Amino acid sequence: MSFLFAILVVLVYSGAVLCLGSLIWNLLFRPLHALPEISPPARWATAFMLGTGGFSLLWLSLGLLDLFSPRIVAACLAAAALAGFMPAYRLTRQAVPRLYLALADTCRMGLGWTIFSLITLGLLICLGLTSLAGPVVVGSDASAFYMVLPKILAETHGLQPLTDVVTKHSTFGLMGELHYAAGMALRAGTVAKGFAMAAAGSLMILLLCLGSITGLGRRGQIIMLAMALSSSALTNYICDGKVDTFPAAFGIAAAYWALQTGRVPARALLLVGLFLGWAVYAKLSMLIALAPSLTLLILWRNHVQNAHQPWSRPYWAMQSRVLLVLASLGVLLLIPLVLKNWLLMGEPFAPVYWFSKSWGSWFAVRTYTPDEVRRFIYSYPLVMAYGQFFSQGGTISPLLVALAPLAFLLPRPKKWLRSPLFQATISGLAGLLIWVVLFPKGVGPRYILPVLMLMFPLAAKAAENLLGREKQPRFLSAGVWAALFLVPLLYLNEGFVDYYKGPVHFAAKIQDPSYKGRPHIMGPHPVVFSLELLNRRAASGDRVLMGMIYRYWLRTDLLTSLFHNQEWWQFYEQPSPQARWKYIYGKGVRYVMIDSLTHGHLNKTLGIINGIVVWRPKGEGTPPGLEVKRIYHHTRWSIFALSPKNPQ
Amino acid sequence: LQGKTPKRPPENPATTCRAFYKALLLAWVLGCLGLAFLTAGGPVIKFIPGAPGAFLQASSQKARLFFTDHLTALPQTKRPYK
Numbered sequence: 001m002s003f004l005f006a007i008l009v010v011l012v013y014s015g016a017v018l019c020l021g022s023l024i025w026n027l028l029f030r031p032l033h034a035l036p037e038i039s040p041p042a043r044w045a046t047a048f049m050l051g052t053g054g055f056s057l058l059w060l061s062l063g064l065l066d067l068f069s070p071r072i073v074a075a076c077l078a079a080a081a082l083a084g085f086m087p088a089y090r091l092t093r094q095a096v097p098r099l100y101l102a103l104a105d106t107c108r109m110g111l112g113w114t115i116f117s118l119i120t121l122g123l124l125i126c127l128g129l130t131s132l133a134g135p136v137v138v139g140s141d142a143s144a145f146y147m148v149l150p151k152i153l154a155e156t157h158g159l160q161p162l163t164d165v166v167t168k169h170s171t172f173g174l175m176g177e178l179h180y181a182a183g184m185a186l187r188a189g190t191v192a193k194g195f196a197m198a199a200a201g202s203l204m205i206l207l208l209c210l211g212s213i214t215g216l217g218r219r220g221q222i223i224m225l226a227m228a229l230s231s232s233a234l235t236n237y238i239c240d241g242k243v244d245t246f247p248a249a250f251g252i253a254a255a256y257w258a259l260q261t262g263r264v265p266a267r268a269l270l271l272v273g274l275f276l277g278w279a280v281y282a283k284l285s286m287l288i289a290l291a292p293s294l295t296l297l298i299l300w301r302n303h304v305q306n307a308h309q310p311w312s313r314p315y316w317a318m319q320s321r322v323l324l325v326l327a328s329l330g331v332l333l334l335i336p337l338v339l340k341n342w343l344l345m346g347e348p349f350a351p352v353y354w355f356s357k358s359w360g361s362w363f364a365v366r367t368y369t370p371d372e373v374r375r376f377i378y379s380y381p382l383v384m385a386y387g388q389f390f391s392q393g394g395t396i397s398p399l400l401v402a403l404a405p406l407a408f409l410l411p412r413p414k415k416w417l418r419s420p421l422f423q424a425t426i427s428g429l430a431g432l433l434i435w436v437v438l439f440p441k442g443v444g445p446r447y448i449l450p451v452l453m454l455m456f457p458l459a460a461k462a463a464e465n466l467l468g469r470e471k472q473p474r475f476l477s478a479g480v481w482a483a484l485f486l487v488p489l490l491y492l493n494e495g496f497v498d499y500y501k502g503p504v505h506f507a508a509k510i511q512d513p514s515y516k517g518r519p520h521i522m523g524p525h526p527v528v529f530s531l532e533l534l535n536r537r538a539a540s541g542d543r544v545l546m547g548m549i550y551r552y553w554l555r556t557d558l559l560t561s562l563f564h565n566q567e568w569w570q571f572y573e574q575p576s577p578q579a580r581w582k583y584i585y586g587k588g589v590r591y592v593m594i595d596s597l598t599h600g601h602l603n604k605t606l607g608i609i610n611g612i613v614v615w616r617p618k619g620e621g622t623p624p625g626l627e628v629k630r631i632y633h634h635t636r637w638s639i640f641a642l643s644p645k646n647p648q
Numbered sequence: 649l650q651g652k653t654p655k656r657p658p659e660n661p662a663t664t665c666r667a668f669y670k671a672l673l674l675a676w677v678l679g680c681l682g683l684a685f686l687t688a689g690g691p692v693i694k695f696i697p698g699a700p701g702a703f704l705q706a707s708s709q710k711a712r713l714f715f716t717d718h719l720t721a722l723p724q725t726k727r728p729y730k
Contacts, residue, residue: 375714379715382683382715383715385684386683386687386711388712388715388716389715389716390717398681398684402676402680402681402684406673408669408673409669409673475670476673476674476677479677479678479681480677482681483677483681483684487681487684490688490689491688
């Protein structure tokens with residue numbers, strides 16, 4: 001029952017988010033409501049994203065004030081639901097039949113298209129079920145930070161930075177994390193990460209609407225959906241508890257409204273500013289690639305709309321107003337980030353600039369050799385679709401790379417500059433170019449996903465055009481069909497196969513609420529097993545020296561008492577292994593966990609050889625009166641327990 | 649009726665070019681699909697028996713290596729534990 005209750009919590013939570021967003025939509029954007037240029041599903045998804053951004057600010061305030069208790073969270077949700085129920089109901093009543101009609105349309109397009117649509121729909125359902133029922137994946141950053149912070153916030157009711165290797169992550173804009181924390185506060189547990197699927201749903205609706213503006217038909221839209229679902233840079237993070245879906249969703253929402261420039265009243269620019277600001281807040285890399293890309297798109301569309309008075313004074317005034325609104329909203333939405341980092345870490349401009357030198361300057365995780373950097377720069381755009389580089393974390397769909405050149409067969413538009421398809425594609429390319437020039441090492445598509453998605457409509461339109469018009473012999477169409485069917489299926493099989501086991505997880509959890517994804521699916525994972533062992537053995541007040549990144553399963557009191565940076569520095573400054581053991585014991589540490597692959601240096605630092613603390617005259621070994629015993633060992637993972645030596 | 653041999657229509661260079669472009673595009677699409685198969689189709693490839701299977705496995709390994717760096721070449725640091 002608890003699993004079903006958790007799903008109910010996530011559904012009700014998503015509903016409350018929609019209600020808040022609908023309320024904001026009604027209050028601020030009512031003039032846009034009745035316009036035929038904005039389809040009901042787009043309004044619906046926009047309202048949801050407004051609610052997502054609005055609640056994240058509210059949760060941040062509550063977290064900083066130590067008021068993030070289940071009662072207050074529930075009260076806020078109830079208030080939003082009450083105030084926004086009617087607008088949300090109206091938006092839903094208009095949007096859902098349109099989505100249903102679109103689905104029904106796809107079933108009338110012939111057998112091939114129907115099968116293709118069913119495969120796409122099947123992928124979507126699998127993703128949804130995995131995001132609700134799948135486990136937090138060991139090896140994913142979610143189990144190191146992105147699900148750990150929500151867990152601590154939900155249980156301690158106050159926002160606090162995490163410790164040791166993931167401290168710097170606490171300086172990020174906490175968008176998805178705070179939504180997960182709200183779900184966890186309401187006892188949804190890991191199911192709270194299912195909210196990412198709701199955000200991804202909005203992303204997909206807005207992406208399809210964006211495609212519609214660029215001239216895509218229903219077939220092109222299905223192709224675009226298949227592209228999104230075969231982009232592991234998106235799908236990985238819908239399922240595993242990481243939060244990259246949120247900046248991508250805000251980015252696409254901003255792109256949709258940017259593409260509406262000139263078609264709808266200028267108030268829509270506020271939406272672009274809001275969504276762009278939230279996208280940057282959620283992922284700073286969006287500032288580098290997405291912000292210039294969308295600014296170009298808006299200025300371009302404004303230019304085309306005012307072609308009768310180009311380069312005149314009113315023209316410049318209008319363009320300046322656009323830039324001013326975008327910049328003001330961007331700065332306004334980054335103020336909470338600055339405030340949070342100032343209050344939590346004393347570093348207002350982190351993670352870009354750190355006043356204290358002890359933090360270092362930036363994340364040093366991408367340590368590629370010059371040869372590797374050259375290799376992936378020369379292999380653009382293939383590297384984005386096939387790369388498996390460290391920290392890349394998924395790829396963009398190979399369909400984009402495969403189908404984009406088919407654009408040469410598209411009928412030429414009468415006026416290139418006025419074509420929304422051309423505008424979106426060039427803006428996307430400009431963003432990509434800026435990113436590659438400024439951050440050649442940032443090879444992960446997840447850093448700039450909305451920018452890459454701006455190029456989806458071109459590839460989808462090209463394929464749709466070819467499949468609808470090619471004359472006999474239709475060899476090229478056959479090749480395109482093969483790619484359309486096989487690429488999404490191939491990506492079921494790839495290394496992220498676990499993420500698509502959603503239906504199995506779901507069924508198992510329905511039957512057995514205590515099911516944790518093992519041993520049936522994931523195997524008895526040593527990390528989960530070892531941390532649960534620690535939870536059982538550690539007494540209240542004991543501390544753990546954590547030589548491992550993945551920690552989600554650790555008890556909350558143990559998580560909050562992990563070594564702080566200062567303590568780590570003092571630990572390393574001790575003159576000998578013996579002194580280090582003495583130091584950590586004095587600090588209350590009773591267990592030491594070491595992952596020899598990622599923290600192998602700790603073995604040497606503590607004088608451990610083959611799992612035994614060796615005694616040597618030069619100060620290695622445990623200090624007198626202290627006993628260290630290895631209580632768990634599995635391949636690379638070990639746990640040592642510290643206790644006073646028996647006087648006997 | 650006049651008994652004239654019909655004239656062969658002049659070859660349209662645009663059509664010939666178009667066919668050539670289409671052949672190139674087909675090669676590109678199939679190439680991308682093949683690369684997707686080699687980089688992502690490992691679990692399928694290992695079930696292909698005999699010489700073709702061995703060839704595909706070797707090609708798959710090479711393709712994956714090309715898109716891999718020294719950090720991901722380390723044992724399973726970022727992937728779920730199997």
